[in-house]
Each structure stands twice: as C-alpha cells, then as structure tokens.
Amino acid sequence: MSSLTVRLSRLPLRVRLVAGFSAASLVVLIAAGVFVYWRVDYALDRGLDTELTQARHALEPLVGADGRVSTRSAADATGVPWQVLGADGTVIDRGGAAGTTPLVPESRLDRVTTTPRTFNVGDFLPAAAKPYRLQVVRLSTSPRRYLLVGVRRDHRDEALRELLLQLGLAGLGALCVTALVGDRLARAALRPVERYRRQAAAITAGNTSLRLDVPPQRDDEITRLGDTFNDMLTSLEAALDRERQFVTEASHELRTPITLLTSRIQLALRRPRSAVEHERILTELMVDLDRLAALSEQLLQIGRSEGSHPAGHADLVTVTARTVNQRRLADPDHAGSLTVTLPEEPVPAPMADFELERVLSNLLDNASTHGAPPVQVSVDEPAPGWARLTVADAGPGMPPALLTTATQRFTRAEEARARPGSGLGLSLVGTLVSRAGGELRLCHDGRHATYGFPAPVTCTHGSEMTVTVLLPTDRTDPTG
Secondary structure, rough: HHHHHHHHHHHHHHHHHHHHHHHHHHHHHHHHHHHHHHHHHHHHHHHHHHHHHHHHHHHHHHEEOOOOOHHHHHHHHHOOOOEEEEEEOOEEEEEEOOOOOOOOOOOHOOOOOOOOOEEOOOOOOOOOOEEEEEEEEEOOOOEEEEEEEEEOHHHHOOOOOOOHHHHHHHHHHHHHHHHHHHHHHHHHHHHHHHHHHHHHHHHOOOOOOOOOOOOOOOHHHHHHHHHHHHHHHHHHHHHHHHHHHHHHHHHHHHHHHHHHHHHHHHHHOOOOHHHHHHHHHHHHHHHHHHHHHHHHHHHHHHHHHHOHHHHHHHHOEEEEEEEEHHHHOHHHHHHHEEEEEOOOOOEEEOOOOHHHHHHHHHHHHHHHHOOOOEEEEEEEEEOOOEEEEEEEOOOOOOOOHHOOOOOOOOOOHHHOOOOOOOOHHHHHHHHHHHOOOEEEEEEEEOOEEEEOOOOOOOOOOOOEEEEEEEEEEEOOOOOO
C-alpha cells in the first residue's frame, strides 16, 4: 500500500467522501469542458475552412504556368491573402494582405500534394500578432508550384480563449458548489452514525437498557443499520440475562452437593476411623462426586448446545435402535420393560447423530428415574415433512403445574427431589429440539404443554405420561 493511500485512509470519512465526490465532479467537468471546446473549435475551423476552399477554387484556375495570376482583379475579389510559391518556397506572386515572406516554411511544402492541406500559423497561447489559418495545394504545373490561401484567426482564437476562460470559471464555481453540497450531504448522512456512536459508547459504559435512536418514519441504509444494532443489543441483553440466570441457578444447585461433601468430610475427620469406616465414607463421597460430575456434564452440554449450530442430519431410526440396544445390554434384567417400534424406512432428522442420541438418552433416563415400566419408544412420520419420536411410560406422570415449566433449568417436582437427577435433562432436550426447528410436547392425563416451533401434528396417544419430539425432515411433501 502506497504512502499516499495510507495517508488518505487516515483522513476522516467525511473528508474522504467530499474529496471523492469533488474528484468525480472534476473529472466530469473536465470531460464536459473538453467536449464543448472541441465542438466549438470544430465549428469555427469548419467555417474558416469553407471560406478557404471557396477562395482556393476561385484562385486555382487563375494561376498560369509561370506562377503568376492572370487576372489580378478576380484574385483580389476573393478578399483573402494568397501566395504562389515555387518549389524552393520563394514567393512568385501574392495578393491581399500577404507579404513577400512565405507564410509556410519550405519544410512543410514537401508534405503537400494535389490534395489540399490545412495549417495553422501563429501561437494560440500566448496570442500571436498575425495568426493565420492556411490552405496549401500543389498545382499541376511544371515546374512545381504551390498555391496558398489564408484567413486571419484573430476572431476565432479570441472566441476560443474566451470560451476557455468561461469554462474555467464555470468549472471552478461548479466544483466549489459540488464540494459544498457534498460536504453538507456527507454531514447529514453521517450525523446519525455519530449519534449511534455516542449512544453505543453510553451502552458500552454500562447503560445496557439504552437503544439507538432510530427515526421510525425513515427506511434507508442508516436506519436499517440502527434497527439491526438494536436487535443485536436486545439479543445480547437477553443472552446476558440467560447467562446470569444460568450462573445463579448453577451456583445454587452446585452449592448443595458441595456442602454435603464438605459436611461428610468434616464428620469423617472428627474422630479416628477404621479402614472399613473410611471405605464406607469414601463410597458415600464417591456417590456424591458422581452426582456432581453428572450435574457438571449436563451444564456443559447445555452450554455447548445453546452456543452452537445444527451439525447436520442423521437417521432417527438408526440412532433409536442403537441407543435402545445399548440400554438393554447395560441393564439386561430390565430389558423386557423397554419396547421399541420402528419403521422399516430411514427417517431423517435435522440433528447430528450424537445430538439425537443425547435427546433419546435423556428421555429414557427421565422415564426410568421418575416413571415406571413398561417404557415404550416409537419412531414414525405422522405427516409429510415431519418425524416423530415418542417415549411413554406407565409412571405417575408430571403434575399439571410442572408440565408448563419442565424445560426450565433445575425444575423438579417436590417428590422427585429425593430421587437422582438435577432438573437439566428436559432443558437440554428442549434446547436441541428448538434449535433444530422442532417441537417438544409433554403430555399426561389429557394435559399438553409444548415448547419450540409448533408442528402440524395432532397428539394420538393415551393418557399415560408421554414425551413427543417432532422434527422437520428433508423429504418433500408428496401432497404439495
């Protein structure tokens, strides 16, 4: 990057906008001025050339073989200066205001043929004393002769000089006006940005409830930027509120097992213990540590699921069959209490393989911990474009008040607090299902609670405790 580019990039945005606008205007003005000057110059030269051609046509038949004009009065009637030059550039005959000095040097005569050529003699700037526009043609005589006719360019040059002056003054004035207008437009366009910057600085300083002042009656790039920033600030504030709530709830839930561990250790240290007593105490501590590790793992899973994006697609049938088989192998004594109904065809779901397994594992954990056998698992496609995973058990189910809050973190029924668990399983399931664009339904005894995005599927199960996961699939609606 050049030093000029670096210096320009350090200028304020308003200055760069005005400079760019002025530079573009300057280019346009110069181009327009050049075009106007060229057209006027062409028109003036064309008028002079017409006069020269008429005079040449009148004089050419009058020049004899000796290079002299036969009829002086007819030659003078043309009203223009003229000369007849020899091959060496000497003046053989002349008329009008032309003197004895050749108006065209000998070096230019070598380029003249029987086709007329036009020359300008005398500088345009600074103005010459005797500027001429000349037309020279080689005569068909022997020895070689040249006929030269000319016309003064004083009026033509004066008009062009006046035009240049007027174009320069008009261009300078137009450039000043465009720079002034560009500066005002840039200030007006950037004024909301500066206002947003001050308000954003206030938000950064701690006033998180403040929002950018976006005019409601406007719809342009700046106002849309302000609306986007306000939406982003609202989302960030909501995320911060959720994180604060999560930290508060996690701290509260972690305090209990940590306090129990501390109390058990303090009791164990009050008096000397035998090896058997130490083993029993360590076994109890191991149970508490396992619960604490499980709680920490669930908290980490929730944090990862809320901060990530869907990882792809998986087959719901394959994941369900594998998870149920693993459960049966891990607990063969109760394998018969877990039944599964699966379709023969694959059922795609917008979740990664491990996410589907986590959802089903949490639902089976809840059914085995808080429900009662038999536990029934089924997978089907109840409507075009939708997959359904159902887990039902024969337990007492959830109280009506708990159905509507079950997916909140650390939410548990009073009678369930004596059983293992932390109240995070359904929260994790709800997060994963909602993120995939699906719906989680908790139903018991004719009461229904839904979370996520509503699906066009009607509940057809009985009154037993049933958890239903509805997920969109990749398949095209055949009836659409």
